[in-house]
Amino acid sequence: MGSSSELRREQVSLVNSQNTNSTAKLLAEFRAAFLKDLRSYIRQPAWVLGELVSTPLWFFFFALGVTLFAPTTPAAPGESGISFFLLGFVFIVLFGTSIWGIGQTVRNEQTAGTLEQFFLAPASRITLIVGRWARIFLTDSVIIGYTTLLLYLFGGGLVTLLDPGLFLMGLGLYELGLIGFGLFVAGLTMQIKSYNTVSNLIFFGYMILTGALFPITVIPTPFRYVCMAIPFTYFIDLMRHAALATPTILPETLEYVVAIVLAISMLAVGMVMFNKVERDARSGGSIATS
Amino acid sequence: MKHYTRYPGNFLIYLFLPFLFTLLIFGMGRFVGGGDAALNFAARTGTTNIIVYEILGSAVWMTSWVVVEDVGVALRDEQMKGTLEQNFLAPVNRFTLLVGMSLTDIVITTGIFFIVVGATLAITLPSSLLSLIPAFLILLVGLIPLFGIGFLFAGFVIRFKEPYIFIQTVNLLFATLTGTYYPVTFLPYWAQFVSGVLPQTYVIDEMRQIILANQTLVNLYGSVFVLLALALAYPILGYGIFKRIEKRAGVTGEFSKY
Numbered sequence: 001m002g003s004s005s006e007l008r009r010e011q012v013s014l015v016n017s018q019n020t021n022s023t024a025k026l027l028a029e030f031r032a033a034f035l036k037d038l039r040s041y042i043r044q045p046a047w048v049l050g051e052l053v054s055t056p057l058w059f060f061f062f063a064l065g066v067t068l069f070a071p072t073t074p075a076a077p078g079e080s081g082i083s084f085f086l087l088g089f090v091f092i093v094l095f096g097t098s099i100w101g102i103g104q105t106v107r108n109e110q111t112a113g114t115l116e117q118f119f120l121a122p123a124s125r126i127t128l129i130v131g132r133w134a135r136i137f138l139t140d141s142v143i144i145g146y147t148t149l150l151l152y153l154f155g156g157g158l159v160t161l162l163d164p165g166l167f168l169m170g171l172g173l174y175e176l177g178l179i180g181f182g183l184f185v186a187g188l189t190m191q192i193k194s195y196n197t198v199s200n201l202i203f204f205g206y207m208i209l210t211g212a213l214f215p216i217t218v219i220p221t222p223f224r225y226v227c228m229a230i231p232f233t234y235f236i237d238l239m240r241h242a243a244l245a246t247p248t249i250l251p252e253t254l255e256y257v258v259a260i261v262l263a264i265s266m267l268a269v270g271m272v273m274f275n276k277v278e279r280d281a282r283s284g285g286s287i288a289t290s
Numbered sequence: 291m292k293h294y295t296r297y298p299g300n301f302l303i304y305l306f307l308p309f310l311f312t313l314l315i316f317g318m319g320r321f322v323g324g325g326d327a328a329l330n331f332a333a334r335t336g337t338t339n340i341i342v343y344e345i346l347g348s349a350v351w352m353t354s355w356v357v358v359e360d361v362g363v364a365l366r367d368e369q370m371k372g373t374l375e376q377n378f379l380a381p382v383n384r385f386t387l388l389v390g391m392s393l394t395d396i397v398i399t400t401g402i403f404f405i406v407v408g409a410t411l412a413i414t415l416p417s418s419l420l421s422l423i424p425a426f427l428i429l430l431v432g433l434i435p436l437f438g439i440g441f442l443f444a445g446f447v448i449r450f451k452e453p454y455i456f457i458q459t460v461n462l463l464f465a466t467l468t469g470t471y472y473p474v475t476f477l478p479y480w481a482q483f484v485s486g487v488l489p490q491t492y493v494i495d496e497m498r499q500i501i502l503a504n505q506t507l508v509n510l511y512g513s514v515f516v517l518l519a520l521a522l523a524y525p526i527l528g529y530g531i532f533k534r535i536e537k538r539a540g541v542t543g544e545f546s547k548y
Binding site for chain 1: 321323344462472476
């Protein structure tokens with residue numbers, strides 16, 4: 001009996017093993033996950049086309065609304081706050097990756113009835129999810145790139161990026177935070193299943209409270225403290241500082257430290273939370289469609 | 291209706307979004323315009339009541355979102371469950387079926403209108419509360435061409451089977467082209483031409499005229515007439531295209547899930 005249950009344990013552990021000991025294997029898994037997601041994305045041309053049209057449309061729609069408030073004397077291209085909003089658009093698009101990209105992966109697989117197959121693959125779940133992130137990051141970059149080009153062609157001027165090095169560092173930290181948050185949301189999705197309302201609320205809360213579309217100094221003081229308690233506020237602030245030399249919320253050096261600590265912590269918390277939820281779901285038998 | 295009562299979160303989102311988008315536009319606008327933001331806004335729109343101006347656009351946008359989404363997703367749901375064929379085989383006229391699916395939306399959109407616009411007026415412009423009635427009449431007339439657009443959309447869903455991305459794209463196009471947060475005169479000429487054939491453009495503009503400029507329906511007879519013409523044209527056009535797609539689907543077997 002003892003050896004039989006031991007064998008079963010080993011079998012289960014083999015099936016569900018997260019063999020990511022070597023970097024080569026990890027990279028191979030990551031590559032496979034990325035290609036799998038890219039293939040399934042390209043297979044849905046309506047989605048591709050819809051995303052390419054609708055994402056920049058959000059930007060132009062809001063930008064037009066905001067121009068009602070702008071000074072009536074026309075500003076020179078690049079001085080009209082367009083760079084500020086375009087950056088906000090970039091932050092929002094990338095955040096959407098976390099919520100609807102990484103977070104919704106699990107739910108999509110669940111409703112398609114393929115989550116069990118996904119989890120039975122001899123690869124780390126986290127690598128699979130990060131592979132999806134990479135695909136979305138690629139398509140987001142394309143969308144952001146051509147929106148910027150369209151903006152330029154429509155006379156919005158070139159986008160300012162004063163310190164590209166610092167901006168890339170901020171972007172890297174933001175992405176780490178996003179992957180961590182995405183994993184957290186993916187875990188949440190597995191638990192609560194009917195998730196659309198929650199994801200919408202998180203997304204809209206992000207738009208208002210993190211300073212993505214307007215500086216948090218516009219928000220009255222008691223609410224501003226809520227903004228300052230949200231980690232994404234600092235990544236956004238750092239990137240905007242790098243791009244447009246806007247003043248930082250915290251003293252500059254402290255803000256670097258805070259952003260680095262938050263990025264690493266978010267990633268760690270996301271991974272721990274996702275692994276725990278997955279373990280609980282497997283033992284509780286709740287990896288089901290509904 | 292059962293769906294909405296079972297998932298009240300869906301309805302709450304429709305109530306929450308108009309306020310959220312208005313708040314976002316207002317926050318960004320204040321940042322861009324600084325101390326003169328309200329004056330700049332008034333110079334371009336003719337009103338200083340920013341919140342009511344934006345909320346009216348938002349509320350109409352949400353009603354069109356509900357109609358387009360409900361008709362499209364309802365058919366897709368039937369398709370996914372494999373019950374679309376049974377519905378279409380029932381001895382019921384397609385038009386009746388589509389109208390039946392749309393009737394719930396009258397209740398939902400009425401709720402959105404009175405809660406969102408009513409609450410905003412009660413707080414910011416109580417003297418205009420009575421003008422809610424003619425504004426609501428305009429909304430009701432505006433729903434008829436929207437149902438026509440919904441029928442058209444239902445056909446596309448059967449054909450392309452991708453309602454969600456279509457819904458998002460179409461609703462964003464509507465929001466951008468119908469002057470949800472700005473006068474349509476802000477758009478390029480070619481886009482203004484497209485705005486001119488969208489019913490929401492007239493609904494939003496007439497509501498703003500009635501509530502913010504104290505106009506009556508009689509004063510606005512020109513655009514009311516255009517709206518009535520659209521209310522006749524869209525259902526005929528939408529249903530005609532739906533029937534064509536349905537006929538083709540019967541031949542090619544496109545009623546299937548995938």
